[in-house]
Amino acid sequence: MNAARRLGPALCLALSLAGTGARAADAGAGERLPEDPxxxxxxxxxxxxxxxxxEHERRLRYDxxxxxxxxxxxxxxxxxxxxxxxxxxKAAVLGIQKRLPPAVDGVRxxxxxxxxxxxxxxxxxxxxxxxxxxxxxxxxxxxxALEGNQASQDSVRADFDRRVKHAKDWLVEAAEAKDx
Numbered sequence: 001m002n003a004a005r006r007l008g009p010a011l012c013l014a015l016s017l018a019g020t021g022a023r024a025a026d027a028g029a030g031e032r033l034p035e036d037p038x039x040x041x042x043x044x045x046x047x048x049x050x051x052x053x054x055e056h057e058r059r060l061r062y063d064x065x066x067x068x069x070x071x072x073x074x075x076x077x078x079x080x081x082x083x084x085x086x087x088x089x090k091a092a093v094l095g096i097q098k099r100l101p102p103a104v105d106g107v108r109x110x111x112x113x114x115x116x117x118x119x120x121x122x123x124x125x126x127x128x129x130x131x132x133x134x135x136x137x138x139x140x141x142x143x144x145a146l147e148g149n150q151a152s153q154d155s156v157r158a159d160f161d162r163r164v165k166h167a168k169d170w171l172v173e174a175a176e177a178k179d180x
Contacts, residue, residue, distance in 0.1 A: 060177040062120045063170065069114045070123060070171055074164070076107050077130050081160065084134075084142050093146070097139040104131050122170055126163045133160055 063070060080100065087093045108131065115121040137156050145153035 057177070059120065059122045060174045061179070062115075063122060063174040064177050066114045066121070067171060067175060069110060070121075070167075073107055073110060073114075073127060074167055074171075076103070077127075077134065078164065080134050081138065084138055087142065088146070090143050090146055093139050093142045097135070100135060104135060107131065123167050126167050130160065130163050 080096075080103070083096050084093060087096060107127075111124065111127050112118075115124060118124060133156060138160065141153040141156040
């Protein structure tokens with residue numbers, strides 16, 4: 001039977017730690033290189049930038065593998081907005097809004113199928129905001145515009161357009177992403 005089994009893992013760990021401390025004491029404090037805080041901060045920053053770039057590439061590859069599904073989600077979002085924009089009366093806007101929840105539920109299921117963990121796709125936040133806007137803010141702004149308050153619709157449209165542009169730009173970048 002070997003010594004490690006007789007002494008037990010805890011005693012072996014204690015002995016190895018004591019040996020490490022003794023070797024460090026034998027080496028002397030003068031032989032250890034001093035820490036450079038500027039170089040340490042620079043190294044930490046470089047590591048963070050490297051990890052951010054790796055995460056960006058990982059998300060690009062993930063979304064590239066789901067381009068077809070992403071395009072279907074964006075098609076639904078833009079088509080629904082177009083239906084709101086074509087509505088000429090308050091009743092028409094409210095009719096679209098009333099029929100929307102089952103369709104949104106289906107799209108949310110599709111988004112969950114794209115990324116069931118909710119942490120791989122770069123577009124989940126935009127999708128959530130866009131779907132929420134289609135359910136409440138966009139129809140309210142459209143009704144306000146039909147009643148003469150164009151400013152509220154302009155504000156909602158600007159945010160909507162910004163998010164759709166971000167999603168489309170990301171998908172173009174994802175489509176062009178190369179494997180390492």
